[in-house]
Amino acid sequence: MESENLAFDALSDRVRRRILSALGDEGELTVTDITDRVGAVGRTTISSHLRVLRTSGIVRERRVGRNRYYSLDTDGAVRDAFTYLQSIMRAGVDDLQQATSAAPRESDRGVG
Amino acid sequence: MYTTVAAEQTVSLAPHEVFALFGSAHATGWLFSARCDAVAPGAIVSMQLPLDERGGSRGVDILGRLTRVVPGAMIDIEHTQPWRGRICLRFRPAGARRTRVQVRASVPLEGVQWLLHRRGLPLPEPADDGAVRLGVITSASGTGAVYSMSAELMAELAVDEINADGGVAGRRVRLVVADDATDADQAADEARRMVRLGCRVVFVNSTSASFDAVRRAVRGRKVLVVHTVVNEGGGVSPTVVRLGERPQAQLDALAAPVMRRADARRWFFVGQTYVWSHGAHAAARRAVSRAGGHVAGEDLAPLGTTDFSDTLDRIQLSGADLVLSTLVGADEVAFERQSEAAGLRGSTRTVSLVLEESTLAHIGPRASAGLQTALSYFQDNPLPGNADLLARYRAAYGPWAPPVTSLSETVYEAIHQYARILHVDPEGDAANHGRALSRRRRGSHGDAIGSRDLVAPALYVAEAGPCGLEIVEAVREKAGA
Numbered sequence: 334m335e336s337e338n339l340a341f342d343a344l345s346d347r348v349r350r351r352i353l354s355a356l357g358d359e360g361e362l363t364v365t366d367i368t369d370r371v372g373a374v375g376r377t378t379i380s381s382h383l384r385v386l387r388t389s390g391i392v393r394e395r396r397v398g399r400n401r402y403y404s405l406d407t408d409g410a411v412r413d414a415f416t417y418l419q420s421i422m423r424a425g426v427d428d429l430q431q432a433t434s435a436a437p438r439e440s441d442r443g444v445g
Numbered sequence: 446m447y448t449t450v451a452a453e454q455t456v457s458l459a460p461h462e463v464f465a466l467f468g469s470a471h472a473t474g475w476l477f478s479a480r481c482d483a484v485a486p487g488a489i490v491s492m493q494l495p496l497d498e499r500g501g502s503r504g505v506d507i508l509g510r511l512t513r514v515v516p517g518a519m520i521d522i523e524h525t526q527p528w529r530g531r532i533c534l535r536f537r538p539a540g541a542r543r544t545r546v547q548v549r550a551s552v553p554l555e556g557v558q559w560l561l562h563r564r565g566l567p568l569p570e571p572a573d574d575g576a577v578r579l580g581v582i583t584s585a586s587g588t589g590a591v592y593s594m595s596a597e598l599m600a601e602l603a604v605d606e607i608n609a610d611g612g613v614a615g616r617r618v619r620l621v622v623a624d625d626a627t628d629a630d631q632a633a634d635e636a637r638r639m640v641r642l643g644c645r646v647v648f649v650n651s652t653s654a655s656f657d658a659v660r661r662a663v664r665g666r667k668v669l670v671v672h673t674v675v676n677e678g679g680g681v682s683p684t685v686v687r688l689g690e691r692p693q694a695q696l697d698a699l700a701a702p703v704m705r706r707a708d709a710r711r712w713f714f715v716g717q718t719y720v721w722s723h724g725a726h727a728a729a730r731r732a733v734s735r736a737g738g739h740v741a742g743e744d745l746a747p748l749g750t751t752d753f754s755d756t757l758d759r760i761q762l763s764g765a766d767l768v769l770s771t772l773v774g775a776d777e778v779a780f781e782r783q784s785e786a787a788g789l790r791g792s793t794r795t796v797s798l799v800l801e802e803s804t805l806a807h808i809g810p811r812a813s814a815g816l817q818t819a820l821s822y823f824q825d826n827p828l829p830g831n832a833d834l835l836a837r838y839r840a841a842y843g844p845w846a847p848p849v850t851s852l853s854e855t856v857y858e859a860i861h862q863y864a865r866i867l868h869v870d871p872e873g874d875a876a877n878h879g880r881a882l883s884r885r886r887r888g889s890h891g892d893a894i895g896s897r898d899l900v901a902p903a904l905y906v907a908e909a910g911p912c913g914l915e916i917v918e919a920v921r922e923k924a925g926a
Binding site for chain 2: 341342343344346347349350352353354357358391405407410411413414415417418419421422423424425426427428429430432433
């Protein structure tokens with residue numbers, strides 16, 4: 334599923350932004366409420382976005398009987414942001430291994 | 446309040462060898478595709494945060510300067526985009542020809558908020574503290590981040606000075622800043638939020654595309670919209686004001702003189718696919734035609750273009766000996782660097798309309814040599830009051846703060862002007878304030894910081910040399926203009 338790969342940058346993903354913005358405005362909403370507010374896309378798409386957002390810790394789910402309510406999880410979102418920063422920092426220093434193998438070594442420059 | 450994120454790695458190279466990899470072409474852009482022309486204190490650096498794993502965008506640029514460099518041991522970077530933070534690299538010996546490399550990033554609360562907002566989360570809404578709220582939209586990311594580096598700092602400086610002076614009609618002033626990501630829809634979203642938060646004015650220190658989107662988004666909301674960067678004009682009303690330079694005046698100052706000096710008349714126009722370049726190129730056609738030149742070709746690229754090789758081919762094929770660039774920010778940086786690398790400097794002279802100190806620094810001295818522009822403010826222009834302004838700016842943000850530019854100085858002065866208007870007429874509506882802001886200020890004693898005529902500013906022609914933009918001429922106002 335496309336939204337499974339949740340990119341950090343929501344600038345290009347208007348649907349996700351609208352879901353989060355609706356939750357920011359209203360506090361807690363059901364899938365039906367969110368679908369009504371976001372418009373343009375169906376309930377299935379909204380549900381799959383919500384599942385990914387929940388897995389990332391940005392949105393939390395509360396069950397009451399057969400109903401599920403969604404709201405923003407700000408602490409979870411902050412943790413998610415740090416996990417992301419940590420991961421790109423990790424990737425940044427890992428790139429160094431690759432960079433060192435491509436680097437010209439002083440000993441290879443043949444000054445004798 | 447800063448939070449630190451760190452990572453480290455041990456590699457099989459001596460410390461000075463690892464150090465030499467930073468920003469080098471050999472190291473495939475380590476760290477985060479770092480680009481810097483020199484590894485020395487004060488050098489401009491840009492890196493890329495890989496935000497979009499799906500490859501939809503080219504990531505977000507971290508833009509700043511090297512502030513401390515100890516060869517073989519440390520590199521410290523201070524950056525203002527996309528948030529104000531610091532990145533420190535340490536290289537420590539770890540046995541024979543091995544080095545432990547440590548990278549630490551200090552991320553302020555605003556940086557975390559920026560990340561959350563970029564992730565799609567709504568920004569927190571500050572509680573009403575009775576302050577007068579002023580909205581400022583700048584570009585902390587995207588193409589415009591390059592020319593916006595000092596915009597937020599200068600807006601903040603103006604607000605701090607207003608508050609130090611007692612505020613506006615007895616109330617404190619509070620800045621609400623947002624990053625439009627150089628994206629018109631994002632600018633409109635941010636403007637709507639500013640209106641919701643009670644801002645009575647939104648200063649748009651961004652592209653004409655963002656300005657247009659903001660103007661539409663807040664229409665009928667009794668909010669004043671002020672465009673504070675060089676722009677093509679048009680679309681104004683009592684509640685919509687456009688300040689800053691106009692291409693017509695810039696080209697009047699640039700086109701004929703450069704044709705005379707270079708003994709050249711064939712132009713090629715390079716710009717972007719939006720209203721700014723459309724307007725600027727129309728003005729340029731008139732100026733070129735009046736000066737007896739002609740346009741051999743034109744190329745327009747969308748915002749965010751990184752590869753100009755086709756454009757460069759077209760320029761060379763056209764036989765043009767003069768180039769007009771209306772590209773902005775990172776696109777202008779890419780175009781000028783690629784022009785120089787392709788050898789275009791030998792056959793053409795280039796004038797560029799949005800070439801302020803920050804964009805120039807990213808182009809670098811080699812690729813920018815000889816470029817000309819005409820703007821109303823240059824950091825090195827000894828206008829009355831400029832030394833004081835720069836001293837206050839450096840005192841507030843340190844010696845490595847990004848250059849003050851025509852764009853950031855204009856938003857600074859516009860905020861001061863607006864505050865004075867509001868102080869005198871606190872009950873007035875947006876149209877009253879807009880009309881007052883649109884009134885021309887003709888200083889009886891010439892151009893001076895704090896009393897510049899932002900509606901039709903005096904221009905200075907400058908040329909890029911080894912020491913940056915050097916003013917070659919103060920443009921005299923035409924009689925009756």
